[in-house]
Every structure is written in C-alpha cells, then in structure tokens.
Amino acid sequence: MNRIKVLFFATLRDRAGTKSVDLEIPAETTVQRLKNLVVDEYPGLKETMDTVVISINREFAFDESVVPENAEVAMFPPVSGG
Amino acid sequence: MNRIKVLFFATLRDRAGTKSVDLEIPAETTVQRLKNLVVDEYPGLKETMDTVVISINREFAFDESVVPENAEVAMFPPVSGG
Amino acid sequence: MTDEYMNYPTIFSITEADLDINDLLAQITLTGTGAAAIFTGMVRGETRRDDPHETVYLEYEAYVPMAEAKMKQVAEEIRQKWPTVEGIAIVQRVGRLYPKTPTVLIACTAAHRDTGVFEAARYGIDRLKEIVPVWKKEVGPGGEEWVEGDYLPKPKDRP
Amino acid sequence: MTDEYMNYPTIFSITEADLDINDLLAQITLTGTGAAAIFTGMVRGETRRDDPHETVYLEYEAYVPMAEAKMKQVAEEIRQKWPTVEGIAIVQRVGRLYPKTPTVLIACTAAHRDTGVFEAARYGIDRLKEIVPVWKKEVGPGGEEWVEGDYLPKPKDRP
Numbered sequence: 001m002n003r004i005k006v007l008f009f010a011t012l013r014d015r016a017g018t019k020s021v022d023l024e025i026p027a028e029t030t031v032q033r034l035k036n037l038v039v040d041e042y043p044g045l046k047e048t049m050d051t052v053v054i055s056i057n058r059e060f061a062f063d064e065s066v067v068p069e070n071a072e073v074a075m076f077p078p079v080s081g082g
Numbered sequence: 083m084n085r086i087k088v089l090f091f092a093t094l095r096d097r098a099g100t101k102s103v104d105l106e107i108p109a110e111t112t113v114q115r116l117k118n119l120v121v122d123e124y125p126g127l128k129e130t131m132d133t134v135v136i137s138i139n140r141e142f143a144f145d146e147s148v149v150p151e152n153a154e155v156a157m158f159p160p161v162s163g164g
Numbered sequence: 165m166t167d168e169y170m171n172y173p174t175i176f177s178i179t180e181a182d183l184d185i186n187d188l189l190a191q192i193t194l195t196g197t198g199a200a201a202i203f204t205g206m207v208r209g210e211t212r213r214d215d216p217h218e219t220v221y222l223e224y225e226a227y228v229p230m231a232e233a234k235m236k237q238v239a240e241e242i243r244q245k246w247p248t249v250e251g252i253a254i255v256q257r258v259g260r261l262y263p264k265t266p267t268v269l270i271a272c273t274a275a276h277r278d279t280g281v282f283e284a285a286r287y288g289i290d291r292l293k294e295i296v297p298v299w300k301k302e303v304g305p306g307g308e309e310w311v312e313g314d315y316l317p318k319p320k321d322r323p
Numbered sequence: 324m325t326d327e328y329m330n331y332p333t334i335f336s337i338t339e340a341d342l343d344i345n346d347l348l349a350q351i352t353l354t355g356t357g358a359a360a361i362f363t364g365m366v367r368g369e370t371r372r373d374d375p376h377e378t379v380y381l382e383y384e385a386y387v388p389m390a391e392a393k394m395k396q397v398a399e400e401i402r403q404k405w406p407t408v409e410g411i412a413i414v415q416r417v418g419r420l421y422p423k424t425p426t427v428l429i430a431c432t433a434a435h436r437d438t439g440v441f442e443a444a445r446y447g448i449d450r451l452k453e454i455v456p457v458w459k460k461e462v463g464p465g466g467e468e469w470v471e472g473d474y475l476p477k478p479k480d481r482p
Contacts, residue, residue: 009227010299011310053317055297058230060317074227074297078313081224081231081256081298082205082268082289091386092458093469135476137456140389142476156386156456160472163383163390163415163457164364164427164448185344185361193423195368200425201444202344202361203436209354213434264352266359275372277362282445285360289436 002027002069006038009076012052015044025067031056032063034073045075053078084109084151088120090127091158094134097126107149113138114145116155127157135160172243175253176235178226178298183257183266192251192273199277201285203270209263220303222311224258224267227297231256234296237323238288242272245287248279254288256298268292295321331402334412335394337385337457342416342425351410351432358436359410360444362429368422379462381470383417383426386456390415393455396482397447401431404446407438413447415457427451454480 001024008016025037031054039046054061055074067073083106090098107119113136121128136143137156149155173192189200207222235254242249251273261267270288272281292298294315301310332351348359366381394413401408410432420426429447431440451457453474460469 007227009225009297010301014310051316053297055227055230058227058233060295060319060322062319074230076227076297077299077310078315079293079295079297080300080311080313081226081296082293089386091384091456092460096469133475135456137386137389140386140392142454142478142481144478156389158386158456159458159469160474161452161454161456162459162470162472163385163455164452183345185348186342189344189363189425190423193365193425195422196371197365197423198367198370200361200363200365201441202359202363203441204348204359204361205436206352206356206359208357208434211357211434212355263354264349264356266348266352275367275370277364277445277448282360282362282441286436286441 001025002029002067004067004071004073007072007074009074011077012045012048012075015048016042029067030063031061031065031067034067038075048077051078052076083107084111084149086149086153086155089154089156091156093159094127094130094157097130098124111149112145113143113147113149116149120157130159133160134158173251174236174239175255176232176239177255178228178231179255179257180259181257183255183269185269188253188255188269188271192253192271194250194273196275197250197273198275199281200271200273201281203285203289204266205268205289207261207263207265207267218304219263220305221260221262222267223260223301223303224256225299226256226258231296231298235292238291238296240323241291242284242288246280246284248274249281249284250274254292256292256296258298332410333395333398334414335391335398336414337387337390338414338416339418340416342414342428344428347412347414347428347430351412351430353409353432355434356409356432357434358440359430359432360440362444362448363425364427364448366420366422366424366426377463378422379464380419380421381426382419382460382462383415384458385415385417390455390457394451397450397455399482400450401443401447405439405443407433408440408443409433411447413451415451415455417457
C-alpha cells in the first residue's frame, strides 16, 4: 500500500467538507481508480468527477497516470482565476 | 495685412534661434506662401521645409490652406514623442 | 529557462497585497527596455454580458505551490514564442476582493513595441485562465456561487 | 464625443510628474470594468536595433495645447473603432527623462478582455506617435541630436 495525500479545492472542498485527506492506496493505482476510491469516501463528489482536474505533485495528471508513493494529489474544478 | 504668430518647435526652434515670431502677412496668404516668407526671414530653416509639419490654430494645415487673421501657426518636424 | 534568458527578470506571485503596477513595472524594466504591455483584470461590480448580475465581492483562492509552478510555465511559454520579450511579471491577488480592485496582472517588456509585447501579454492572461490553479467564488446580493472555468487541461499543458 | 460616452472617463495630459499607473488605472476603472490593457514606453539606456547607441537622457518637449487636442482626438478615434472601450488614459511625460523612466502611457479599459482593449491600446500608442506634437532630443555620450519622426500628417488626420 502507498500513503498519499489528496487536497480538495473550491467546490470540491465544499462538497467533501475537508481540505485534504490522507489515504492508503494499492501500489500502481491509476488516477481513474483513485477517483473511484475518493467518491466511495466522499459520495458528494460523484457529480464533480466528469470535469474534475487532477494534479500529482503539482503537475496535471490524467486517467491513466499512476499515483506514486507519497504523492500530493489535488482535485479541483477547471480553474477560474484572473 | 493680417497679424499672425508663428511658433517653432524642436529642430526648427534651434535653427530659427527663437521660439516664436509675430508676422504681418498679406490677406489670403497660403501655407505654401507663408513657408517662403518664413524662410526669407530665417534662411536656416530652408532645408527643413521639405518635411515640415504646419498647424494653424492647433490643427494640421496643408500647402493650400489659407492662414487667417490672428492665426497661431506652428512649424515643427514630424513628431517623435512616446 | 535557458542561459539566453539568464539576465531577464521573471516575477510571479500569488499575494494578498495590493497590486503595485508602478513597482512591478520597475522590476521588469532593463536598460534596453523601451516598451511594456500590461494587462490587468478587475472585479466587476456589475456584469452585463451573458448572465447579467451584480457582485458584492469575489473570494479568490489558489493552490499556491502549483499556481507558482504554472505561472513559471506560462512565462517560459511566452519566452519560447516571443524571444524578444525581456521582463515578465505575472501576479494573482487572492482573498476577498471588491469591485474595481485589480486582481491579476501580466506585464511583458521588450526593447520595442512592435516585437510582440501586446500579443505576449494577451497570451499570458489567456493561458493563466487555463492552467494556473486559482478559483473564485462570487458573492452577490442573492447568495454565493463558485465561478466555473471551462478549460480541461491536456497532456500538452505539462511543461 | 456623443452622449453614448458621457459617463466614460477620458484622461489626457502632458506632465512633468512621474507617471502613477496605479492612480491612472483607478481613474478609468468603472463598476462594470473587468479588463485593462496598458502600454507604457520607457527611455532606453541602450539601443541595439538599427543604429546601436547609448542614451544618457532624453529631453522631451510638447506643443502643449495642440498635443492635448490631438490626444483627445486619439481617444475619440479609439471610441469610434472600439465602442466597448470604457475608460481611456493618454499621458505623455515631458522634460529631462533618464533611462528606465516611463515616458508615455496609453490605457484602455472594458468589461471583458476580448472586446478589443489590447488592439485599442496598440492603436493609441501608434497614433500618438503619428499625430501628437511631442519631440525628443537624445543626449548621449557623444553629443545630442533630435530624434526624427517620419510621419507626415494628412488631411484625414484632422478630426
């Protein structure tokens, strides 16, 4: 098992009700699989998953990316700064 | 005869050696004719006349424009501000 | 960044402080600099386009370390596309910001104005709104709502 | 200016004072303003293009009342071409100005950045350098010389 941290921002933080969570996930877990694990934990996030943006260690990641040990993962909606 | 004032800027002021001059010119004098009168007075301006810009009462004027009574005429090189 | 750009200042920051454009511009002005194009965005108190509404304030938040990394990437993309650009400043203000307040700044300097500074600044703000992780919640007379972005990053958006 | 623009601020000035971009921007930011494009020009201490040379300072002079009238005309031309532009500021600093000093500013604001503000600011500085009567003398290590413009006004350059 790999320990990782998941950060939530904006709507996802509001829906998850927390800024971050520490998780233990199987080695070789992909981003796609991680999304499912997170929705199991926070069902309120289910409907945000179609347009969620994921980063691993502060860089964009995609469904097939593998989440490494000690990763800092972030989940957030499309950005709206400026 | 009409009384007018002619202002010189930048290179033209340097060459004329003065910022301005009051002139009496015949009624119906055109800009083209005025240039010649000014060059007669200030021969050092002769070679600037090909690219001189003329304004009458703070608006661009052209060779055929007639200089009205009490006009404020200005003679200057193409602008180089910014 | 390659050695070519070693002496060219690049500023990027996420800040809660007022944007001081005079100061930021001075920081990216070199001896050979003759032109700067600056974009700033402000909080609109009143929006007429699309869904007309009033705004009392916006609440900005950022994923700070990633936002800084992505601002650096935007600056590097600008330098790749417009090698004549000298200094670059990219600043996003966060926190609670009221109408008329400047919230974001992109500034690019160069020796001359016809070398792409306007296009570079325009590219910078467009790109910031795609890949820099900052979000805003809009608070209006009738309640609050997260502003939705619409850009989904692609593998090419990694540096 | 037509009634349509009545509430839109237009600032133009010839000044010997420092350009305060923060302040100028605040003066042309309205409740509906969300975007500003600003151009500033600075004195280059070192010029590499065309005829490379060093500059100790520039001495600017203006035909003030006509320069103000022509700045007003530039602002009106911008409003004709980009009716979405809200505030406009056009400022030319004059006097003795040293390298790195901002000398000129054109700023245009609008509700949104995709409504022509960048193009409007670019047009403004191009136009200022054609029709606003300001000149500069360049003082370098080897002597001084008037900088030559190359635009000859045409009848269409009257308002």
